[in-house]
Amino acid sequence: MDRLKRLFSKKNKAKAPREHSSRSFANVWWSVPQSDDTKVCVVMVGLPARGKSLIAGKALRYLAWVGIPARIFNVGTYRRQDTPQPNATFFDPRNPEGERMRRAAAEAAVSDMLRWFKQEDGIVAILDATNSTQDRRRWIHERCLAAGVETLFVESICDDEELIMNNILEVKTTSPDYKGQDPEVAAQDFRNRIRNYEMAYETIGGSEKSYTYVKLINVSSTVIINQIKDYLSSRLVYYIQNLHIKPRSIWLSRHGESEFNLTGKIGGDSMLSERGQAYSRALPGLLKKSGVPPNTKIVIWTSTLRRTIQTAKPLEQETGFEKLEWKALDELDSGVCDGLTYEEIAKMYPDDFIARDEDKYNYRYRGGESYRDVVIRLEPIIMELERSENVIIVTHQAVLRCIYSYFLNVPQEKSPWMEVPLHTLIKLTPRAYGTEEQRFKADIPAVSTWRAKGTSAKHQEFPTGATAAH
Amino acid sequence: MDRLKRLFSKKNKAKAPREHSSRSFANVWWSVPQSDDTKVCVVMVGLPARGKSLIAGKALRYLAWVGIPARIFNVGTYRRQDTPQPNATFFDPRNPEGERMRRAAAEAAVSDMLRWFKQEDGIVAILDATNSTQDRRRWIHERCLAAGVETLFVESICDDEELIMNNILEVKTTSPDYKGQDPEVAAQDFRNRIRNYEMAYETIGGSEKSYTYVKLINVSSTVIINQIKDYLSSRLVYYIQNLHIKPRSIWLSRHGESEFNLTGKIGGDSMLSERGQAYSRALPGLLKKSGVPPNTKIVIWTSTLRRTIQTAKPLEQETGFEKLEWKALDELDSGVCDGLTYEEIAKMYPDDFIARDEDKYNYRYRGGESYRDVVIRLEPIIMELERSENVIIVTHQAVLRCIYSYFLNVPQEKSPWMEVPLHTLIKLTPRAYGTEEQRFKADIPAVSTWRAKGTSAKHQEFPTGATAAH
Numbered sequence: 001m002d003r004l005k006r007l008f009s010k011k012n013k014a015k016a017p018r019e020h021s022s023r024s025f026a027n028v029w030w031s032v033p034q035s036d037d038t039k040v041c042v043v044m045v046g047l048p049a050r051g052k053s054l055i056a057g058k059a060l061r062y063l064a065w066v067g068i069p070a071r072i073f074n075v076g077t078y079r080r081q082d083t084p085q086p087n088a089t090f091f092d093p094r095n096p097e098g099e100r101m102r103r104a105a106a107e108a109a110v111s112d113m114l115r116w117f118k119q120e121d122g123i124v125a126i127l128d129a130t131n132s133t134q135d136r137r138r139w140i141h142e143r144c145l146a147a148g149v150e151t152l153f154v155e156s157i158c159d160d161e162e163l164i165m166n167n168i169l170e171v172k173t174t175s176p177d178y179k180g181q182d183p184e185v186a187a188q189d190f191r192n193r194i195r196n197y198e199m200a201y202e203t204i205g206g207s208e209k210s211y212t213y214v215k216l217i218n219v220s221s222t223v224i225i226n227q228i229k230d231y232l233s234s235r236l237v238y239y240i241q242n243l244h245i246k247p248r249s250i251w252l253s254r255h256g257e258s259e260f261n262l263t264g265k266i267g268g269d270s271m272l273s274e275r276g277q278a279y280s281r282a283l284p285g286l287l288k289k290s291g292v293p294p295n296t297k298i299v300i301w302t303s304t305l306r307r308t309i310q311t312a313k314p315l316e317q318e319t320g321f322e323k324l325e326w327k328a329l330d331e332l333d334s335g336v337c338d339g340l341t342y343e344e345i346a347k348m349y350p351d352d353f354i355a356r357d358e359d360k361y362n363y364r365y366r367g368g369e370s371y372r373d374v375v376i377r378l379e380p381i382i383m384e385l386e387r388s389e390n391v392i393i394v395t396h397q398a399v400l401r402c403i404y405s406y407f408l409n410v411p412q413e414k415s416p417w418m419e420v421p422l423h424t425l426i427k428l429t430p431r432a433y434g435t436e437e438q439r440f441k442a443d444i445p446a447v448s449t450w451r452a453k454g455t456s457a458k459h460q461e462f463p464t465g466a467t468a469a470h
Numbered sequence: 471m472d473r474l475k476r477l478f479s480k481k482n483k484a485k486a487p488r489e490h491s492s493r494s495f496a497n498v499w500w501s502v503p504q505s506d507d508t509k510v511c512v513v514m515v516g517l518p519a520r521g522k523s524l525i526a527g528k529a530l531r532y533l534a535w536v537g538i539p540a541r542i543f544n545v546g547t548y549r550r551q552d553t554p555q556p557n558a559t560f561f562d563p564r565n566p567e568g569e570r571m572r573r574a575a576a577e578a579a580v581s582d583m584l585r586w587f588k589q590e591d592g593i594v595a596i597l598d599a600t601n602s603t604q605d606r607r608r609w610i611h612e613r614c615l616a617a618g619v620e621t622l623f624v625e626s627i628c629d630d631e632e633l634i635m636n637n638i639l640e641v642k643t644t645s646p647d648y649k650g651q652d653p654e655v656a657a658q659d660f661r662n663r664i665r666n667y668e669m670a671y672e673t674i675g676g677s678e679k680s681y682t683y684v685k686l687i688n689v690s691s692t693v694i695i696n697q698i699k700d701y702l703s704s705r706l707v708y709y710i711q712n713l714h715i716k717p718r719s720i721w722l723s724r725h726g727e728s729e730f731n732l733t734g735k736i737g738g739d740s741m742l743s744e745r746g747q748a749y750s751r752a753l754p755g756l757l758k759k760s761g762v763p764p765n766t767k768i769v770i771w772t773s774t775l776r777r778t779i780q781t782a783k784p785l786e787q788e789t790g791f792e793k794l795e796w797k798a799l800d801e802l803d804s805g806v807c808d809g810l811t812y813e814e815i816a817k818m819y820p821d822d823f824i825a826r827d828e829d830k831y832n833y834r835y836r837g838g839e840s841y842r843d844v845v846i847r848l849e850p851i852i853m854e855l856e857r858s859e860n861v862i863i864v865t866h867q868a869v870l871r872c873i874y875s876y877f878l879n880v881p882q883e884k885s886p887w888m889e890v891p892l893h894t895l896i897k898l899t900p901r902a903y904g905t906e907e908q909r910f911k912a913d914i915p916a917v918s919t920w921r922a923k924g925t926s927a928k929h930q931e932f933p934t935g936a937t938a939a940h
Contacts, residue, residue, distance in 0.1 A: 033771075033794035033795060033796050036794055221696070221697055222694065222696045222697070223693075223694070223695040223696075224692065224693070224694050224695075225692065225693040225694075225711065226691070226692045226693075227691055227692070228857075231854055231857075234712070234853075234854070234857060235850075238708055241695065242704070301503075324503035324506055325503060326503050335834075364837050364838075366836040366837060367834050367836060368834075373843070376846060377846060380705070383704075384701055384704070387698075387701075387704060
């Protein structure tokens with residue numbers, strides 16, 4: 001059976017049978033073979049507080065972004081059904097009752113996972129648990145092998161005490177295991193739990209030389225990759241090797257209001273308006289206000305267009321931060337419509353105007369780009385963002401929507417309609433269980449460049465009370 | 471100073487100052503930051519016959535493909551100026567005169583390299599030599615550090631005797647060190663040379679933990695990546711980790727003549743003509759005739775369009791080879807011109823027709839793609855091709871031109887005009903010093919789909935005597 005193809009056909013159902021209709025699907029269909037049957041179980045390996053859930057969550061989000069059906073099976077969730085708030089002795093390898101219950105939880109998770117592969121056409125499952133012994137890993141490998149599922153072991157090793165403490169702090173405040181408990185008691189118990197795991201922990205190696213695995217040592221400062229066989233695993237490994245678990249934030253801002261914004265023209269390479277210039281001068285203060293830990297180095301990324309470079313200039317000068325200009329951050333190319341207003345486009349290219357509103361994600365401006373095209377050229381940017389630590393990106397509306405959608409998991413059909421107002425700084429902070437978002441508005445008025453479906457109004461307000469797309 | 475930007479401006483000079491003119495440059499400008507000053511020296515490390523020159527040559531070709539100024543500095547070439555055909559004793563670590571001369575060759579190569587970085591705006595240099603001791607590597611690292619150049623050590627380790635023998639066979643027949651010598655004597659001397667190197671060889675490690683390096687162990691079955699710091703190195707490492715040095719071939723074929731080919735229509739999803747069907751039946755024999763070592767497994771790749779799937783069908787059925795369908799191999803999307811003939815396009819969209827001929831690589835069909843767009847979506851295909859062994863790709867004219875150009879180093883401006891006739895199988899075999907090409911024509915007539923600049927003729931012959939683009 002040909003799973004990817006079947007999925008593909010399902011998605012295709014609602015579409016008119018146009019020869020090129022198949023071109024309008026998720027990114028994945030460009031980069032994953034249609035007829036590939038490969039199913040992969042990503043098996044996380046590592047002591048508690050080594051960032052396993054963070055890596056699992058990111059991999060899931062990446063897979064969703066490229067359109068691959070994926071799911072996390074967290075053994076802790078299964079274990080909590082019987083033992084919601086165990087203390088450290090539960091995890092002592094010399095405690096047979098704890099051992100039995102943890103084994104039962106792993107069995108329930110793996111059974112559910114294999115059922116999901118079989119009955120729900122799953123492609124990638126992520127088994128999130130410590131999987132800390134060779135025995136446990138051999139058992140998972142054999143169960144998967146029997147079900148025709150490849151295994152990819154992802155081990156996170158870390159001996160940097162500061163990083164581990166950071167993760168402990170994160171876990172004790174977010175884990176359901178310690179909900180409602182005194183944070184200090186929770187932290188102490190969690191440290192004891194780690195010590196219990198350490199007693200039995202075996203790193204991947206020895207008899208496991210034939211397994212496909214990645215070892216991430218101290219937040220990917222060293223990466224060991226072993227026996228990659230299939231394409232899907234190679235793509236996943238490339239993504240995972242770029243990840244790190246150091247705490248950091250990513251700031252997103254559009255350029256300040258531009259001269260084209262004032263007249264409602266799209267595209268171009270205009271300079272900032274006076275209010276836009278005021279925003280560029282306010283940006284260093286806004287960044288500070290958003291919360292930057294002392295001695296934090298932030299790298300500034302802009303596009304190659306003048307309005308983003310101008311916006312970042314005062315920030316660059318005041319802070320001395322390094323700055324990179326990326327062509328891949330340039331605004332969506334609107335081709336023949338570059339320099340026109342929406343009103344002019346609606347008049348000069350009425351069919352195009354309607355077609356774009358009907359499927360904004362896939363519509364390509366004549367001689368220009370679609371949102372999908374932008375996402376494809378943004379992939380190296382996303383990889384580099386994952387590799388980087390603190391970054392502030394000053395870019396354009398459509399590009400910012402695509403980057404934002406990656407971090408906040410916004411579905412493709414909603415992403416082109418999202419409101420991303422001018423003169424607003426968005427701070428994203430990756431947490432163990434998702435990305436935290438804060439918005440900081442500069443007190444400098446700007447036109448609205450948001451446009452509702454079906455209208456060509458120049459400066460329309462995002463309806464108050466409307467929910468954001470995510 | 472801002473090297474990439476300066477280069478960028480140089481390239482820009484001849485262009486009219488149109489707002490989007492900068493969009494029409496090499497692929498690199500999308501994925502490399504414009505304002506990045508990073509310069510990288512890739513330092514090859516490994517015993518003779520470990521595929522170092524093969525890796526260096528491929529990395530150079532990849533860098534050219536993405537538009538990054540790069541050059542190989544081969545220490546052997548410098549050494550040959552004084553010692554053109556040394557025997558193994560020259561490489562004995564106990565031979566002080568040989569040691570002195572080899573050191574002098576390394577010094578000459580490194581000095582030339584640093585001069586190139588400084589005076590010719592080089593971005594990536596590849597230092598191709600054994601660099602087999604920690605002393606030698608520290609010396610290179612320090613020289614580079616002082617010149618503001620990052621080092622990326624790439625060590626190839628191999629203990630698979632068969633692979634080493636294959637490489638020895640290749641070297642003794644192609645290396646200038648053994649030109650004109652008895653192959654058996656050459657092979658024996660080369661084995662002795664390797665033994666001399668083995669005496670002094672030190673793998674990367676110990677005091678080198680802070681270096682940025684990749685270790686490729688037994689043709690990348692295990693890869694160790696250490697301390698990647700900059701973006702350029704991360705992209706290079708991703709490329710290099712996908713490489714292997716096993717002998718293999720890649721076969722390229724267009725689909726058989728299609729019904730659209732007969733009427734001169736472009737695009738679409740038509741079926742094969744009768745002659746096209748005959749080609750599909752002839753393909754298994756043609757592949758055999760091209761030379762396939764016994765017990766060779768070949769994977770068949772097609773696009774998702776019917777004419778390629780139909781072409782590969784008999785091959786799939788006769789051989790039982792695995793087959794993958796890739797959407798990324800679909801023909802260049804000709805947008806509104808899909809299903810038209812060149813004559814119709816010239817009539818209906820005369821400006822577009824002229825614009826395309828003027829800059830065929832960058833011209834985007836309305837609502838469709840340019841060659842540049844196709845190259846961007848082909849990048850994962852190129853990575854997977856490097857990872858794979860024997861592959862036969864059945865695809866389309868424009869896509870085949872792009873893939874072929876990667877392997878044979880065809881410049882962007884020539885690649886869209888290349889002749890790739892129907893009913894012809896191209897066999898590419900990577901060698902230590904380049905890619906070997908053979909073409910096998912099936913004895914089944916087909917229309918020509920090649921078109922000269924400025925014409926809209928339906929079936930025009932590639933002028934006899936004209937040289938191919940490469």
